[in-house]
Amino acid sequence: xxxxxxxxxxxxxxxxxxxxxxxxxxxxxxxxxxxxxxxxxxxxxxxxxxxxxxxxxxxxxxxxxxxxxxxxxxxxxxxxxxxxxxxxxxxxxxxxxxxxxxxxxxxxxxxxxxxxxxxxxxxxxxxxxxxxxxxxxxxxxxxxxxxxxxxxxxxxxxxxxx
Amino acid sequence: xxxxxxxxxxxxxxxxxxxxxxxxxxxxxxxxxxxxxxxxxxxxxxxxxxxxxxxxxxxxxxxxxxxxxxxxxxxxxxxxxxxxxxxxxxxxxxxxxxxxxxxxxxxxxxxxxxxxxxxxxxxxxxxxxxxxxxxxxxxxxxxxxxxxxxxxxxxxxxxxxxxxxxxxxxxxxxxxxxxxxxxxxxxxxxxxxxxxxxxxxxxxxxxxxxxxxxxxxxxxxxxxxxxxxxxxxxxxxxxxxxxxxxxxxxxxxxxxxxxxxxxxxxxxxxxxxxxxxxxxxxxxxxxxxxxxxxxxxxxxxxxxxxxxxxxxxxxxxxxxxxxxxxxxxxxxxxxxxxxxxxxxxxxxxxxxxxxxxxxxxxxxxxxxxxxxxxxxxxxxxxxxxxxxxxxxxxxxxx
Amino acid sequence: xxxxxxxxxxxxxxxxxxxxxxxxxxxxxxxxxxxxxxxxxxxxxxxxxxxxxxxxxxxxxxxxxxxxxxxxxxxxxxxxxxxxxxxxxxxxxxxxxxxxxxxxxxxxxxxxxxxxxxxxxxxxxxxxxxxxxxxxxxxxxxxxxxxxxxxxxxxxxxxxxxxxxxxxxxxxxxxxxxxxxxxxxxxxxxxxxxxxxxxxxxxxxxxxxxxxxxxxxxxxxxxxxxxxxxxxxxxxxxxxxxxxxxxxxxxxxxxxxxxxxxxxxxxxxxxxxxxxxxxxxxxxxxxxxxxxxxxxxxxxxxxxxxxxxxxxxxxxxxxxxxxxxxxxxxxxxx
Ligand code: SF4
Ligand code: SF4
Numbered sequence: 034x035x036x037x038x039x040x041x042x043x044x045x046x047x048x049x050x051x052x053x054x055x056x057x058x059x060x061x062x063x064x065x066x067x068x069x070x071x072x073x074x075x076x077x078x079x080x081x082x083x084x085x086x087x088x089x090x091x092x093x094x095x096x097x098x099x100x101x102x103x104x105x106x107x108x109x110x111x112x113x114x115x116x117x118x119x120x121x122x123x124x125x126x127x128x129x130x131x132x133x134x135x136x137x138x139x140x141x142x143x144x145x146x147x148x149x150x151x152x153x154x155x156x157x158x159x160x161x162x163x164x165x166x167x168x169x170x171x172x173x174x175x176x177x178x179x180x181x182x183x184x185x186x187x188x189x190x191x192x193x194x195x
Numbered sequence: 196x197x198x199x200x201x202x203x204x205x206x207x208x209x210x211x212x213x214x215x216x217x218x219x220x221x222x223x224x225x226x227x228x229x230x231x232x233x234x235x236x237x238x239x240x241x242x243x244x245x246x247x248x249x250x251x252x253x254x255x256x257x258x259x260x261x262x263x264x265x266x267x268x269x270x271x272x273x274x275x276x277x278x279x280x281x282x283x284x285x286x287x288x289x290x291x292x293x294x295x296x297x298x299x300x301x302x303x304x305x306x307x308x309x310x311x312x313x314x315x316x317x318x319x320x321x322x323x324x325x326x327x328x329x330x331x332x333x334x335x336x337x338x339x340x341x342x343x344x345x346x347x348x349x350x351x352x353x354x355x356x357x358x359x360x361x362x363x364x365x366x367x368x369x370x371x372x373x374x375x376x377x378x379x380x381x382x383x384x385x386x387x388x389x390x391x392x393x394x395x396x397x398x399x400x401x402x403x404x405x406x407x408x409x410x411x412x413x414x415x416x417x418x419x420x421x422x423x424x425x426x427x428x429x430x431x432x433x434x435x436x437x438x439x440x441x442x443x444x445x446x447x448x449x450x451x452x453x454x455x456x457x458x459x460x461x462x463x464x465x466x467x468x469x470x471x472x473x474x475x476x477x478x479x480x481x482x483x484x485x486x487x488x489x490x491x492x493x494x495x496x497x498x499x500x501x502x503x504x505x506x507x508x509x510x511x512x513x514x515x516x517x518x519x520x521x522x523x524x525x526x527x528x529x530x531x532x533x534x535x536x537x538x539x540x541x542x543x544x545x546x547x548x549x550x551x552x553x554x555x556x557x558x559x560x561x562x563x564x565x566x567x568x569x570x571x572x573x574x575x576x577x578x579x580x581x582x583x584x585x586x587x588x589x590x591x592x593x
Numbered sequence: 594x595x596x597x598x599x600x601x602x603x604x605x606x607x608x609x610x611x612x613x614x615x616x617x618x619x620x621x622x623x624x625x626x627x628x629x630x631x632x633x634x635x636x637x638x639x640x641x642x643x644x645x646x647x648x649x650x651x652x653x654x655x656x657x658x659x660x661x662x663x664x665x666x667x668x669x670x671x672x673x674x675x676x677x678x679x680x681x682x683x684x685x686x687x688x689x690x691x692x693x694x695x696x697x698x699x700x701x702x703x704x705x706x707x708x709x710x711x712x713x714x715x716x717x718x719x720x721x722x723x724x725x726x727x728x729x730x731x732x733x734x735x736x737x738x739x740x741x742x743x744x745x746x747x748x749x750x751x752x753x754x755x756x757x758x759x760x761x762x763x764x765x766x767x768x769x770x771x772x773x774x775x776x777x778x779x780x781x782x783x784x785x786x787x788x789x790x791x792x793x794x795x796x797x798x799x800x801x802x803x804x805x806x807x808x809x810x811x812x813x814x815x816x817x818x819x820x821x822x823x824x825x826x827x828x829x830x831x832x833x834x835x836x837x838x839x840x841x842x843x844x845x846x847x848x849x850x851x852x853x854x855x856x857x858x859x860x861x862x863x864x865x866x867x868x869x870x871x872x873x874x875x876x877x878x879x880x881x882x883x884x885x886x887x888x889x890x891x892x893x894x895x896x897x898x899x900x901x902x903x904x905x906x907x908x909x910x911x912x913x914x915x916x917x918x919x920x921x922x923x924x925x926x927x
Contacts, residue, residue, distance in 0.1 A: 038397045048392040049329070049890045052636040059336040060639045073365070073509075075350040093517035096262035129265045129356045134364065135512040137500060143350070182343055184374040189340040189381045214735055222814035235739075235896060324814045326805065326893035332637035398806045398891045401898055574739065575895040578814040 057188045067177040069195045070145035075130045077146045077168035078121060082161060085140040087116040091132035099126035103161050118161035124154055144168050211238055214574075218246050222324050222578050225588040228565065232574055240569040240577065242562060248592040255552035260286060260519040261359070261512075263552070267539070268354050270556060271590040273316040275354050276309035277532025278554070281539040283358045284439060284528035289521040289543055290360055296441075298362035298487045303441040304478045305348060305357055306530075307471040308375075311382070312341040313533030314422075314464040314471075314585075321461060321582030322393065325402045330393045337385055340378040347371060359510070360519070361489030366508035372479045379472045386465065394465065403458035407568040407580035410455060417567060421535020421557045422463040423584055427455035433531035444481060447474050457583035464585070492516075518547050534558055534585050558590035602865075608704035612870050613693045613845055621841050621881075622834050623655040629885040630654075636889035659830065667826030670733070677731030682824065682831040685724040689838035692717040696845050697772045698873065699855060699866020710771045711763060714846060715756055718801075721835065722748045725810070728832070729820035740819025743896050744803075744810040750903030751800040757911035758790040758797065762850045765918035771846075775854030782853040786921050790914035791851045793907055795883070798847065800899065802840040804884045806891035807899055840884055841877070848876035 061068065070076065092100045102117035119132075119141075133141045148171045151157045178194060185191040214230040217223025227243035251270055255263050267282045268275035280302060287294070294302075315334040322330025342352050348367055349355040357364050393399055409419065414427035424431055432449040434442045450466035452459035486493065488510045495513035496504065504511055523545040529538045535557025542551040561584050568580050601607060608614055627642060631650065634641025642654035669678060695710045695717070697703040707713060722744055729741025763769050765787055766777035774783075784791040800807040811819035818824075821832045848854060854876075855869035894902070 041395050041397050045392045045396045045890050046886075048388055049636050049886070052638065052889075053632065053886075058638050058640065059339055062640075071347065073350050074346065088514075090514055090517045094259075094261060094512070096258065096265045127265055127354065128351065129354070130350060130364075131261065131265075131356070131512070134510065135514070135516060137497060137511075137514065139503075184340055184343060184377045184381075186377045186380045186384075189337060189378070189385075190343060212735055212738075214739075221817060232739075235743075322892070326808065326812065326814065327891065328633060329637050329889050330892070332639060336638050392890065396891065398894060401894060402892060573895050573897060575809075575812065575815050575893075 059189060061180070061182075061192060064148075064173050064177055065175075066180045066192060067148075067173070069179040069181045070147075072145075074143065074145045074147075075128045075133075076144045077123070077128075077149065078126070078133065078164075079142045079144050079167050080119065080121075080161070080164045081140040081142075082118065082165035084138045085118060086138055087118055088137065089117065089119070090135045090137065091119050091141055094131045094135045096129060096131060097125045097127045099123070100132055106160075106162070120158070120160040120164050123151075123157040123159070146171060216577065217243075222581070224581075224586070225592075228577065228581075230569075230574070230577060235573050235575075237569055237572050237574060237577060240565055242565040244562060244588070245592050247589045249589070251554060251593040252552050255554075256548055256550070259517075259547045260521055260549070261516050263549070264359065265354060265356050267554060268356065269589075270554070270593045271532070271534070271558070271587055272353055273587065274309060274313040274533040274590075276306045276358070277530050277534075277537045278539075278556075279356065279358045280306055280440070281528050281530035281532075281537040282554075283360055284530065285526045285539045285541050286360050286521065288526040288528060289524055289541060290519075291522075292361045292489045292491050294362045294489055295486045296483045297366075297485045298489075299440045300478050300482045301348075301363045301367065301487060302358055303445070304367070304475060304482075305345060305355065305363075306440070307474045307478070308341050308345050308348075309355075310533045311468050311471045312338040312345070314468050315341070317534070317582075317585030318461065318464055321579075321585070324578035324582035325399070327393060327396075327399065330389075333385070333389065333393075337382060340381060344371075344375060344378055347374065359512075359516075361492045362487045362510065364510050366487050375475060375479060379475065382468070382472065386468065389465070394462070400458065402575075402579050403461060403583065404454075404456060406457045406572065406576050407583060408454070408456045409564065409568060413567065414455070417563050418560055419535075419564065420560050421532070421585075422450075422467060423460055423535065423561055423564065425449065425451045426459035426463045428453045433529050433536050437529060439528075439530065441478060441481075445474050445477050447477075457579055460583040460585075520545065520547055521549075532557060534587065534590070535561065554593060556590045556593060558587045559593070561586055562591050604698070604702050605704045608696070608698055608702070609694050612698050612874070613696050613841075615690070617874070618690055618693060618838055618841055622837050623653075623659070625837055625841070625881055625885065626658075627652060627655045628882065629888060632882070632886055633889045662827050662830035665826040667824075667828050670823055672733045673823060674731040674733065677727050678823070679828070681724045681728035681731060682828045682835075685721055685728065685835045686831040686838070688717070688721040688724065689835040689842070691720075692842045693845075695771070696842070696849065697775070697854075699869035700776070701772065702866040702869070703772060706772065707770065709769050711759060711769045711774070711850070714771070714842075715759060718755075718839070718842065719748075719752060721839065725820050725832075725835075728824075732820070732823040734822050736816040736818070736822045737820050739816050740810050740812075740822070743812075743816075744820060746896060746900055747800060747803075747807070747810060747903075750900050751797050751907075754793060754903065754907040754911035755797045755801060757908070758793045758914055759846075759850065761787060761790045761911065761915040761918045764915055765921055767922070771849050774850050775856070778853040779856055782851065782856070784851040787914055787917050789910060789917050793910045793914060794847060794851065795880070796902075796907060798840065798843045798880070799884055799887060800903065802836050802843065802884065804840065805887045806894050808888075808893045809896050809899055812893055840881055844877040844880035844884070845873060847880045848873050852876045852880075 089102050092102050099122045100119045103120045108115045133143055146168045149169050180192040181195050183191045183193055211231045211233050214232055216228040218227050225247040229241045231238040267278040315338040319331045319334030346352050349357040409427045411428045414424050428451055430449045430451045447470050450463050452463055492513050500511040521543040523543055525542045527540045529536055538555040540553040541549045544550040631641040642651035645651050645654040645657045692714045694704050695714045725744045726741045729737040762783055766774045803810050855872045858872050
C-alpha cells in the first residue's frame with residue numbers, strides 16, 4: 034500500500050516532467066495569430082440593402098430585440114407609407130443567427146468578424162444605411178497571421194498558417 | 196472526529212466564527228456561502244443563492260416560442276445543449292412535430308460533445324478548487340478541441356441554438372466524422388495522463404476520498420440528480436429511464452459508483468466522458484441519411500429556400516417561425532444534461548408566448564447538498580465538496 | 594578603485610551584500626517566480642509570461658511586476674492594527690533574508706565563522722513565521738486569522754523534524770559548522786550517506802516555504818490569500834517575496850549539507866571562491882526548481898493531513914535518520 038503510494042507519487046511527477054519536455058501547447062497567440070474561421074461561423078451580420086424586401090421577419094424573430102426596423106432618414110416625397118429597413122444594435126445581439134436563418138432573400142448573412150471593439154454604446158447601433166456598409170473591421174496592432182484550426186490526434190488542436 | 200465535533204458544536208455561542216465566503220471570493224462562484232466554523236471544523240454551511248437570478252421563467256412568458264431557445268441556454272453556459280434540447284422537445288410535443296431520424300442523431304451527437312466538454316469544465320473547476328492548477332488548465336485546454344468540433348457543427352462555440360422545432364439547423368460538414376475521430380483519440384490519450392498525474396495522485400486521493408459522502412438513501416430522498424446521484428450508487432439516467440432522440444438505438448452503460456464521496460463523483464464524470472465517446476462513435480456510424488428538418492415546416496418554405504436547403508443542408512426558417520403559435524395545452528420534457536436532469540414544462544394558451552414556463556435545472560436540485568454534505572468537515576473540504584458537485588450558480592438561480 | 598574592490602571581496606561584505614546575500618537573493622527572487630510560472634505553464638500546455646521582452650520568453654516579467662507593486666497604492670484598511678500591519682512585512686522580509694549571512698560561499702569564505710553556524714541558521718529561520726502570524730493577526734480579517742493559525746500549526750509541525758534531520762547530518766559529520774560539514778563531504782555527498790534525512794529535509798522545505806502540496810496557509814480557494822489577504826502594493830510584494838527568500842536560503846543549505854557544497858570542485862579551483870560559490874548556487878537552484886515544479890503536480894493537502902504527515906511520518910523518519918547517521922558513523926564514519 035505504502036509502496037504503491039510512492040509509485041503513484043513518482044508516476045505523477047514523471048508525467049508532469051514529460052510535459053516539461055514535450056511541447057504540446059494549446060495556446061492560440063491571439064492577436065498575433067487569428068483564427069481563419071470557416072464559412073458558417075456565426076459572426077457579425079452583413080446586410081444587403083438592395084435585396085431586402087422589408088418584410089421585417091428578422092426583427093420579429095430576433096430574440097434579443099437587436100434588430101429594429103427603421104424609417105429611412107429622408108422619406109421620399111409623396112410616399113404615404115415609407116418602407117422600413119432593419120438596423121442592428123450590437124450591444125444586444127447575441128449572434129444566434131436566427132435573423133440570418135429566417136431572411137427569405139439572403140439579405141442577411143454572417144461574416145466571420147467577431148472581434149471588433151467600440152468606444153461608445155452609440156457606435157454599436159447601426160441604422161440601415163450603416164448596416165448595409167458591412168461590419169467594421171477589427172483593428173489589430175499589426176497585421177495578424179491567419180491560422181486554420183485543425184483537430185489533431187497528437188495535440189488536440191493544430192494551428193496551420195493559411 | 197465526528198464525536199469530537201458533536202461535543203464542541205453544542206458548546207456556548209460565540210465561539211464560532213462566521214465566514215462569509217463569496218461572492219467576492221476566488222472560489223465561491225456567483226454566490227455567498229455562509230459558513231460557521233469552529234476552529235477548522237465547519238459546523239454549518241448555508242448557501243445564499245440568487246445572486247445571478249435572471250428571471251428566465253418570467254422573461255420566457257413574454258418571449259415568442261423560438262426566442263426562448265437562446266434564453267434557456269443562458270443559465271447553464273457550459274451545458275447549453277441540454278437546455279436547448281429539453282425545451283425543443285417540450286415544444287415539439289406541444290406542436291406535434293416529429294423531427295426526422297437524421298436530425299435525432301445530430302441532436303444526440305451535439306448533446307454528447309457538449310456533455311464531454313461540460314464534464315471537463317466541472318473537472319477543471321474541481322481541480323483548481325483543491326489546488327491543482329494543472330488539472331484546471333488541462334481540462335480547460337482539452338475542452339477546446341470539443342468546442343471547436345461543436346463550432347464546426349453549429350457555428351458557435353458555446354451557445355449553439357442548434358436544435359430547433361422540427362430538426363436541427365444544419366447538417367454536419369462532410370469531413371466531420373474524421374475530425375471527431377481525431378479529437379476522440381486525442382482525448383483518450385489524454386485521459387491516461389489525467390489518470391497518472393491527477394486521478395491516482397496520492398494528494399488528490401487524500402483530498403477527495405471519503406470526503407462529502409452522500410449516502411444512497413439520502414441521495415434519493417433529497418432528489419439529487421445527475422452524476423452526483425449516480426456516484427451514490429443509483430443507476431438513474433434519463434437517457435435510459437425515458438429515452439429520447441437516438442438513445443434507444445445506442446448501446447451505452449450508466450456509470451455508477453458505490454462510494455458516494457467526492458472522488459466517486461469525480462470518477463463518474465471521467466467514466467461518462469468515456470461513455471460519451473462511445474456514444475459519439477456509434478452515432479456517427481449509425482447516422483441515417485435523409486432530411487434534417489421536419490416535412491411539416493419544409494413544405495412551408497418558398498421554392499428558392501427549399502433549393503438552398505437541399506444544396507447546402509442549411510435550414511432556412513419558414514416565415515411562420517417568427518410568430519410560432521403553439522396549440523393550447525401543456526407539455527413537459529426531460530433530458531439528461533451534463534450536470535443532471537433538466538426538466539422543462541410549458542403551458543400554452545394557444546398564443547405566441549407560453550402562458551407559464553418552468554425550467555428545473557440540475558444545479559438547482561443539487562444545491563441542497565451544500566447544507567447536507569458540508570457539515571462537520573474541515574474548512575478545506577468546502578471547496579473540495581463544492582467542486583465535486585459541479586454546481587453552477589447561474590444554472591441554479593436561472 | 595582597487596581598494597573598493599578589495600573591500601567588496603571581503604567576506605563580511607561580500608556575503609551579506611553580493612552572494613548569497615542581497616544582490617543574488619534579489620535576482621533569484623525575480624528569476625524564481627518567473628521560472629515557477631513558466632514551468633507550471635509548460636506542464637499545463639501554455640506559454641506563461643511571454644510578452645514582457647518576448648525574445649527572452651518574458652524573462653523580465655517579474656521586473657514589470659515589481660514596478661507594479663512599487664507604484665500600486667498600498668491600501669491600509671481602516672480597522673487594521675497599523676503598526677503591525679506595516680512593520681510586520683518589513684521585518685518578515687528582513688528576517689527571511691538574514692540567515693544568508695551564515696552561509697559560506699566557499700571554503701573558509703564566511704561572514705560569520707562559527708562552530709555553531711548550522712544552529713544559528715536554523716534559529717534565524719524560526720523567527721520569520723512569527724511575523725507571518727503577527728501580520729495575520731494585525732490584518733483584522735477572518736481569512737487572515739485562519740491563515741495565520743494554519744501557519745502557526747505548520748510551524749510546530751515542520752520545525753522539529755527540520756531540526757532533527759539537519760542535526761542528523763551534524764551527527765554524521767561530527768560538527769555544527771556548515772563549512773566543516775561541506776569539507777566532510779569531500780568524498781561522498783551527504784545525500785548518499787543519509788538519504789532518509791535528505792528526503793525528509795526536502796519535504797520539509799516544501800512545508801516550511803509553503804509550496805505545493807503544502808501551500809496550506811495561503812490556500813486561495815479556501816481562505817483567499819491566507820495571512821496576506823489584506824495586503825496590496827509593495828507590502829504584498831514583500832510578504833510574497835519572503836517565502837521565496839526562505840526557499841532560497843533552505844535550498845542553499847540543502848546544497849551545502851546534502852549535496853556536497855562546492856565539491857566535487859578540485860581544491861586548486863576553490864580559491865578564490867568564485868567557482869565554489871557558483872557551484873553551491875547551481876545546486877541550490879536545482880533544489881529550488883524541484884520545489885517550484887511541485888506546483889504543477891500536486892493540489893494541496895488539508896491542514897490536518899499535513900500535520901499528520903509531519904507528526905506521524907516526518908518526525909519518526911527524522912529520528913530514524915539520526916540513528917542512520919549514528920550507524921554510518923559506527924560503521925566507519927566519513
Ligand atoms: S444574430 Fe440573433 S440576436 Fe443578433 S440580430 Fe440576429 S437574431 Fe438578433
Ligand atoms: S428578413 Fe431579410 S428581407 Fe426581410 S426585412 Fe429582414 S433583411 Fe430584409
